[in-house]
Amino acid sequence: MRSALRAGMTLIITLLLFLAFNLVWLPKLPDIRWDFSQQKIHTLSPATRQLLTTLESPMDLYYFNSKVPQKSHALKRYSQRVEDLLKAFEKAANNKISLHIINPAPFSEDAYKASLFGLDDTRGFIGLIGTRAGQGAQRIEAFNPDTESLLEYEISHLIYKLMYPERPTVGLLSGLPLAAPAGNLLEQMRKHFNLVELAPTLTQVPASLGTLMVVQPYALPEKALYAIEQSVLRGTKLMVFIDPVSEIGANAGSANVRLNALLTAWGIQMPADKLLVDNLYASSAKPGPGMPTVLHPARLQLPRQAMAADDVSTWKLNSVTVSSSGALSRAAKSHTLFTPLLQSSPQSSLLDAARFASSTAFDALVEEASTSGQRHVIAARLEGPAYSAFPDGLKGQPPGLQKAKHIQLVVVADTDLLSDTVGNAHPNNNALFVLNTLDNLAAPEALRRIRARVMTPPLHRLEPMREAAAQAYRQSAGELERRLEHTEHAWQRLNPPATSLGTQAVDTNTQLQALNKERLRLPVELHALKVQAYASLHRFEHTLKWLMIAPMPLLLCLIAWVLFLYQRRRRAAAMTAAC
Template sequence: MKRLLFSGLGLVLIAVTCLAFNVLAALLLRDVRLDLTEQQLNTLSPGTLQILTSVQTPITLYLYFSDNQARELPPLRNYAKRIEALLHSYAREAPERLSVQVIDPAPFSADEAKAARFGLQGVPLQQGGSPLYLGLAATNTLGESQVIALFSPSEERLLEYDISRLINALDQPKRPVIGVLSGLPVAGDSENPPWGLFEETARQFTVRYLAQAPTKIPADLTVLMLVHPKQLPDASLYAIDQFVLGGGKLLVFVDPLSEADPSPQKASGLPRLFTAWGLRMLPGKVVADGRYAMIAPGHKQRPQRQMTWLNLPPEALNHNEISTIDLHRMTLATAGVLQPVKDATTAFVPLIESSEAAVLFDAESFGLLGDLGDLLHSLKPEGERQVLAARLHGPAESAFPEGLQGTENGLRHASNINVIVVADTDLLSDHLWLEEQQRPGLLRSWADNDAFVINTLDYLAGSDALISLRSRGRFSRPFSLVDELQRQAQVRFQATYQQLQQNLIATERTLATLRDNPDPHEADLPDEQRQALDQYASQQRQLRQQLRTLQYQLNHDVDALGQTLKLVNIAPIPVLLGVTLLLVLVVRRLRHGKGH
């Protein structure tokens, strides 16, 4: 048997066995996947699986990628491969309802013309060159289509959400209906146009404005949008409560001090409903933030920092949420604070937050003081980030457990609600995100307030399965330990480095002055000047050496970590093989000894 194993025929049999095993594994285990990534990047979310299960008509997905033109763009090709792999994961879960075709549209070909007809966006790599495509078109058997015009690597975290949303929209093409109940004149009137944000909303959704104090919310609404609700009667509150418990989606803007409200009563809220759903807005409290203060015209039109007008950077926004992902700036004014209620059954997810430098002050004092600067600077920061907008989801009880008279048989509990609350109404007004250009009527957005609202409505307008989708993690993982080592080294050596750099600059200036000979024909320098030159030249060499040494120390910990990782990655296999070989030799020796 041993002779056969080590003979030529034996080696051939081993090779054939390995080949047969690989072929059988490819055929029988084709759909078996093991996702070992930390954030399950290669696993479809339960929401996506639910959407695929509910697809009614067969759908074909056409991935257009100009592979030949992207030969010199490895990162883009890798991104396209991840998209293709994800699409095939969709098809594996619904093979009878979903199919995938990958097309490389050559320049001036029929495929490129078809991509253009779909509305996919081609990006020229060079001026006058052929466009590069990386987009998705989807069609069903009814002749309807949906597209993702261009996949952007910067939006990779939205990849699964975008594809699932496309499939869901193609399977359910009805346009979402947004019901708006507002205590502010957002719809405009005979003298004033609608607010810009609501004009934008009407271009993407069917918007229906509801009468004040409704006693019933229309059942065909996809999302109810409440703006500055003030002193609503119990009948209206009950109607909203039942709408939410019945599966309706709610986006609500409340405010402790709405600067857009011309009436004396500038506060709004839904305290009874909020408490039942698991949150509260601190009554009468406004956020001021010195770190995120906006520069705006102040006294005598001189620019000054308005601490109650917040210019929120990306770090103030939750980039794990669909509503706020990839937004760059939002602007709020005299916003309130949201907090979860103790022992709430719902999950409270912050969307927008202040910095740790935020302070709270009474909204009543805002209009009584001519200058809030002294008051705000005298207040001590809370030392924690205040939540300005949040998403609620999970089981909730009715705010009217006994119902209202004549409606005792209403809903008292929901296994899951979907509510997004924003503690500011001013962000909706034009002056906080729009500015007029030199040409009359030409407007430009300078903040992402409109994108936040559209994203949120689009998110809530999806099915429960679509809402449950998480944003995928990043495929490119930062070296957080390396970054931390570099940061610590910078802190330790920054002062020394700056001092050495300053000394070197001063020394080089002195050398330049000494070498500036006023008489170019004078070849010999005075002894004193020559000695000074030698001294400063030596000092220059010493300083440069010290800077090189310091730079080495800055990178020492990182280099040491790199050497350790190399050792861990390279050494185990040779060591394991060596130990195995030694064990085999020892066992053979022992057996040989027993044989004798």
Template sequence: MRYPLRTGMTLSVILLLFLAFNLVWAVKLPDLRQDFSQQKTNTLSPEVVHLLTTLESPLDFYYFNSSLPAQKSSILKHYAKRVEEKLRAFEHAANGRINLHIIDPAPFSEDAYKAGLYGLRDQPGFFGLIGTREGQAAQRIQSFDPENEPLLEYEISHLITQLQHPEPAVIGLLSGLPAEAPIEPLVLELHRHFDLLELEPTADHVPSRIKTLMLINPRELPEKTLYAVDQFVLNGGKLLMFIDPLGKGDSKATASATRLDGLLAGWGVSMPSNKVLVDRTYAPSEHQPATFTLPRQAMNTHDVSTWKLDTVTVSNSGALFSLDKSRATFTPLLRSSRQSLLLDSGAVDSAFPTRGERHVIAARLEGPAYSAFADGFGGQPSGLQKATQIHVVVVADTDMLSEPPSGSAQNANKLFVVNALDNLAAPQALANIRPRAVAGHSLNLLEKRREAAERAYQDQAADLEQRLAQTEKEWQRLNPEGTTLGTEAVDTNTQLQALNKERLRLPMELHALKNVLYAPVQRLERNIQLLVIVPLPALLGLIAWGLFQWRRRRCPVPPSAFY
């Protein structure tokens, strides 16, 4: 009888001591944190911490996260928790300059009304952030997206920067396109976001108040203007450049094209002229192989230029190549599929490749660079000859700036341009913040196996897919759809039967080929899942068994207990 009583009293004393410690002493302990993640993703980057030290006045954050919607997926729920932890880290690092308010708005409540009033998206449920600063307009993140998790720190830091510096950035626009080029919708959009200054095509210098320049079709600009661009970049100016791979071919354009090639070579990149990219995978049809829409997987999702983008449409684009001797960092932003080829402009209409390789359509260049005008220009002494760090984004296309038939495609292309300019024109404290690798993503080995399986499938399936497309085309020709009244006679001639067998056999072969090539990847995935799932329960079971054995030896049951 004494043994259970003594045990109960001991547990009661331990419980009282635990409660007393938490109520009295735990709040006085220092806030110690340790990040054990491999990429330190649970700790704010030094660049973010530096940004927070520059805060001039207090900010209020209102984080809206609805917990009621049943349709909210588990992925969104887990990501919402990570966003909350990241916001708390911002609040902690800001040393009182950020006041975080966590709000779970109930349906039809005042909080829900406030979230809707500030433009947060209620689908499914509110999941966004409102930032306010006294005397300034509020800023918002309409909705957090798990796909943008590598950019989460940048996204929150961008909101902070907008609150601290609400004035629009000054952007210069220098265009070599003809006056009738349909880029007016894009120019109007740029005026909405920036303080846009349009320069003359014959400008011989870039005004000092312009720190970021957008350059379109430099092949048609005079050499003196290209010299001004060269000096602007080497002097620390940031550049977004769109190049048309197709030139006019007259002597003036040839001289400018030669200078442009030298300009690109000084930055560590090359772009073949009069070569157009065709893409079988992303083109809408074989009649328009040079006009295609790049999906999300064709973008660098860890770069700010593709922030909140799902598609980008290009037409008659070229390709960019990094020079072997370049010391600058060449980061691809937009890339074609593996079924793409770079062809002479005259051979585009008849080409629809079944094989090829990925080509870079847009890239970011950062690092050392050299001038293309070693001897100066126009009899003037040579200017800057090199720079230790340039910031340039090059896009091998100009048609993407024009108004396409699809309005949604135009909006996506506008967003790409605005994203790139906004990032280039950002204050240095914000521009220094880079995307963070996300813990929990697939292992590198698994990603490499998937890519290898995809390449093998595309190479081996290309012939089968081409035969299937030809079979479907022939089937449609011999069995066209028409308007019928009531019942319809069935044509069962021998040729149609043979085509129908091919239509059934070829998809089965493609499916079997995919199963064979992806089987090793699926086995590896299952093994990784077993390694992750099985050891933890087994370890807990062993610990429980060990504790049971230890307790049994420490407190053996007396013989009298059995009587």
């Protein structure tokens, strides 16, 4: 009886101590976390912490994360990753951020509020709304796992916009008339920035402008080039569009020794008489009014894989269209950091610009695109030291700044991506590319220094295999893809959509039937080529999965077998001892 009572008292005391530890002492223990990831992806960067120290007034962040069946396992895991990072923001903000985590049920009041603020419910809510007293709300419609490397920047950007809702000021200096050809882009720029348009004849960039956009400096006088250079050396952030042959202003592109020297001083080069053609990314275009659609070898529709995966300029972009662009390269002995933003495919080459005077040669020029595997840079970000291309200044003026330790600029070897004609020809994100870049250049240093960090580094063996498979497919499928596009255009031209009532008669036109067979057969052949090109990769992935999955059940079976033998021996030994 006493032993039972003693055991019961011991159990009660142990339970009370356990509850006291969890309710009283555990909350007082320091929250210690160790981040063993290679790029410290679970730790806020110093730039983010510096940004959070500048918060002057409190703000509220409402994270909507619905628990719905349509969410995939990967999306649920990513939503938890977002929640953990938001908690890190709240902790590092010294009580300036109040985080509210909301799990809205379908058709609930919380779901109604989330939709009212414009959050995306396509795959279940996983968005953020930020509010601050006296200011309008900011939102992230939906966090996307594809841009996970920019997650810290995305949240920091929202917090910065809550702190400073005023539009940044951007100067615009153009050697081309942009009002008519690029009206849509200019309208969007005026919505997002205080746009200050500068005269091409200026002799000095106003010191109040911290961000400058220059279009086709080939057409600008020498005094304007000197003003741009001195402004960049002084610390102005620059986005410049240079085009060997601009379709906006056909006579604006010409060799300019001063501009070439200026580009070299910044650490970059671009041939002024070469155009980029691409066999893989070439898209259809009309050479002129009333002319038939042809495959334009210099009108390139760049997909996501042609863009830098982890740069803010390509944030949320799916496609960018450029036309008659040039190619950039790093200058010899340059000390600047050269980061490609937009690139051609390996099936590309540089041709003389004079050969594009006749549009009848377009189809033949496509075949000349190189398949050597070299990719050409269409847009790049430059950061680092630079020197002056005007060491003696200009005539009648004393020499200005001679060098700078750190310049920041983005160079784009095309001006036509600004035009409404190119922007409306195919679905693209040309305007968003420009807005992303200017917004990042105009941001404070603390926000601009937040770099992308890769969350899940790929297996080193698989990436080269994927690239080799893609290369093999592109080389074998290029001709079939062009034939399919030509066939599709011809079939649509002979078979325009018509409104009919009830049933329709089958068109027995021989040419139409042949085109229809071709347009149905070519995708089958393309699929077969893709299966063939990726066959070795898929076999390796399948083998790798088995190697990762099979050892665990085999190990469990081995442990069970060992235990079985051990128990069997014990029983045998016990029976022997009993006898």
